[in-house]
Amino acid sequence: MTADFAxxxxxxxxxxxxxxxxxxxxxPPDQQEAVQVLSHVLPFRxxxxxxxxxxxxxxxxxxxxxxxxxxxxxxxxxxxxxxxRDLVMVKQDDAAIAAMVHRIRMRMNxxxxxxxxxxxxxxxxxxxxGLQHKYKETVLFFPSAGQTCHAYCTFCFRWPQFVGxxxxxxxxxxxxxxxxxxxxxxxxxxxxxxxxxxxxMNTRSLAEFIEPLLEPELAHIQNIRIGTKSxxxxxxxxxxxxxxxxxxxxxxxxxASGKNLAIMGHYNHAVELRQDIxxxxxxxxxxxxxxxxxxxxxxxxxxxxxxxxxxLWSTGVRLGAIPYYMFVERDTGPSEYFQLPLARAHExxxxxxxxxxxxxxxxxxxxxxxxxxxxAIDGVVTINGEKLFALQFLQARNPDxxxxxxxxxxxxxxxxxxxxxxxxxxxxxFFETDDTAPALHVPPxxxxxxxxxxxSCASQGNAA
Numbered sequence: 037m038t039a040d041f042a043x044x045x046x047x048x049x050x051x052x053x054x055x056x057x058x059x060x061x062x063x064p065p066d067q068q069e070a071v072q073v074l075s076h077v078l079p080f081r082x083x084x085x086x087x088x089x090x091x092x093x094x095x096x097x098x099x100x101x102x103x104x105x106x107x108x109x110x111x112x113x114x115x116x117x118x119x120x121r122d123l124v125m126v127k128q129d130d131a132a133i134a135a136m137v138h139r140i141r142m143r144m145n146x147x148x149x150x151x152x153x154x155x156x157x158x159x160x161x162x163x164x165x166g167l168q169h170k171y172k173e174t175v176l177f178f179p180s181a182g183q184t185c186h187a188y189c190t191f192c193f194r195w196p197q198f199v200g201x202x203x204x205x206x207x208x209x210x211x212x213x214x215x216x217x218x219x220x221x222x223x224x225x226x227x228x229x230x231x232x233x234x235x236x237m238n239t240r241s242l243a244e245f246i247e248p249l250l251e252p253e254l255a256h257i258q259n260i261r262i263g264t265k266s267x268x269x270x271x272x273x274x275x276x277x278x279x280x281x282x283x284x285x286x287x288x289x290x291x292a293s294g295k296n297l298a299i300m301g302h303y304n305h306a307v308e309l310r311q312d313i314x315x316x317x318x319x320x321x322x323x324x325x326x327x328x329x330x331x332x333x334x335x336x337x338x339x340x341x342x343x344x345x346x347x348l349w350s351t352g353v354r355l356g357a358i359p360y361y362m363f364v365e366r367d368t369g370p371s372e373y374f375q376l377p378l379a380r381a382h383e384x385x386x387x388x389x390x391x392x393x394x395x396x397x398x399x400x401x402x403x404x405x406x407x408x409x410x411x412a413i414d415g416v417v418t419i420n421g422e423k424l425f426a427l428q429f430l431q432a433r434n435p436d437x438x439x440x441x442x443x444x445x446x447x448x449x450x451x452x453x454x455x456x457x458x459x460x461x462x463x464x465x466f467f468e469t470d471d472t473a474p475a476l477h478v479p480p481x482x483x484x485x486x487x488x489x490x491x492s493c494a495s496q497g498n499a500a
Contacts (some may be wrong), residue, residue: 041313043276046186047084051075057347059087064493067097073121074107076133077140078369079188082106086187086269089311097485100305100338105187111370114465116140143319145368151272164213165258169411174226175387177214179245182234186270188426189304191335191374211248218254228261235266235273239282246286248295257297267301267328268308271317291325299328301357305339306347322356329360334381334402335374336365346391362388362401364413367452376452378425380414400430406453408467409433416446424459429467439465 049057051072060068082105090101097103107116120140123133127241144229167344168176212479218224227249234242249257263349266273290297299321303309309318330352332339339345362385365374376384381402389397404411409432423446429437442465444456458465 041272041276041316043278044085044272045278046270046272048186049082049084049087050427051080054080054082055393057087062093063096066109067368069121069125071106073117074109074111076108076120076124076137078111080105080107080194081185082185082187083270085272088369090268090307098309100344101307101336104189104191104304104335107190108373111190111373112140112156115249117324126362128332132432144370159367164217167214167217169221169224172223172435173226175214175218175221175224176228176230177245178209179234179237179241181237181241182229183232185231185233186205186236186266186273189265189339191369191371193332201282206435211245215248215251215254218249218257222256225256226259227257228263230263231347233264233266234262235270237265239286242283243286246290250290250295257295259298260290261298261300263300265302267299267317267321268303268314271311271314274317275313286321286322287321287326287459293413297324297326299326300360301333301353302326303348304332304335306344306351309348309351309355315351318352318355318357326360328352330357330399331361331363333363333365334376334384336376339372340376340380340384342387342391345384345388345397349388349392349396349399353393359392359396359399361403362399364404364452366405371469377411377448378404378450378452378456379446379448382415385413386415403430404453408453409437413455417443419459422459425456427456432467434467440466442466490494 047132054060054071054108063071074080086101086105091105092099094419095102097108099403102204112120118138120133123129123136149424166180170176174314214227218227229245234245239244246260248254248396249260272280274283277283287297301318303415308314318328330349334340334370345362352359364381365371365376367375389399400412402413404413408429410430412430414426417424423445426441427444427446428439430439432438442457444465445459450456
């Protein structure tokens with residue numbers, strides 16, 4: 037444990053306990069009401085570190101981190117908010133609240149991009165509920181003990197994991213099924229631990245999930261990834277928590293086994309990496325031989341400033357981290373509140389990109405994790421007098437699609453892949469043409485659905 041920072045006890049706040057925070061009294065009644073109402077629909081959880089160090093309370097409600105963790109009434113349509121407010125604040129009818137909340141959640145596209153319908157593998161008709169396998173080389177694993185976070189983001193596309201929708205959760209209690217599945221799939225090179233946030237677990241529990249992957253029978257697993265927001269919301273996990281040193285020793289063990297350990301750090305704003313302890317966390321992670329890759333979505337109201345992205349990437353590089361992805365906000369949850377036109381997203385990315393050195397230009401984006409795969413907006417071009425989006429797959433259900441350029445008609449209002457129309461008078465994009473595109477990669481024993489007939493799934497959002 038480092039002597040530079042005093043240990044701090046993790047103290048979360050939820051709808052039931054937020055009134056205990058001293059900052060609660062600083063909020064005007066309408067903002068307090070919004071938290072009480074919206075938190076019935078969307079998960080709400082923050083913590084003392086976020087409240088004390090990341091939010092500028094003199095800039096509330098416009099402070100980006102405040103908007104990142106505290107729900108706003110504009111995240112629901114006006115009439116919907118009024119109805120829910122009446123039920124929560126006046127009638128206090130639990131049954132009616134539950135019914136309305138369910139209706140709202142179901143219209144919010146709980147699991148976008150075929151996450152449940154196309155990404156979950158089966159073995160002998162048994163659904164492996166804690167796994168997803170969308171791209172042939174990568175399997176996602178959802179440990180049940182990691183199905184929460186140090187704080188919740190209001191835009192989170194995995195919100196069904198946190199709100200009691202058990203029939204829509206991905207979780208696994210142990211690694212037996214994962215190990216068995218991996219042994220039968222030598223094409224898999226990467227395992228991504230995700231959630232929730234696996235770093236919510238203590239080191240002993242995390243080791244029970246990771247160490248079985250170090251066995252010689254799984255030599256084809258070259259990369260172990262851990263997706264986490266703790267680097268921003270609770271960097272103490274790597275610095276002063278009572279088992280922080282044990283965690284770093286676990287990282288060293290993975291690296292010593294010959295595998296690459298990649299911490300997929302979720303950052304949304306430069307302020308998250310300005311704190312001394314957050315920078316210390318990065319240094320300690322990379323000091324183990326692990327890599328730390330920085331990724332996050334571009335979100336209206338929160339990080340539209342290209343200077344913030346440039347600062348975030350440059351600071352990360354200085355500390356030894358690797359800028360990785362800028363994502364387009366997924367079409368789930370209160371996406372209307374957060375989404376930006378694709379044209380604007382590319383403009384912000386380009387402006388930030390030109391502010392940083394070549395070492396930070398490892399970042400890719402803006403990227404849509406849509407049903408067919410990860411689609412990057414390379415730019416806006418004019419060909420034969422027609423204004424177009426230039427696009428490419430960075431990852432795809434079908435590997436043959438990767439890095440294959442294609443074009444879509446320019447649409448200043450489009451915010452997602454399925455809003456776009458093919459260029460040059462074509463009726464379909466190349467990946468929608470059944471007779472020319474190879475079959476999609478789908479998990480074993482799941483029926484292959486041609487993408488043209490599954491295009492509606494693309495409008496359902498994006499998978500990890």
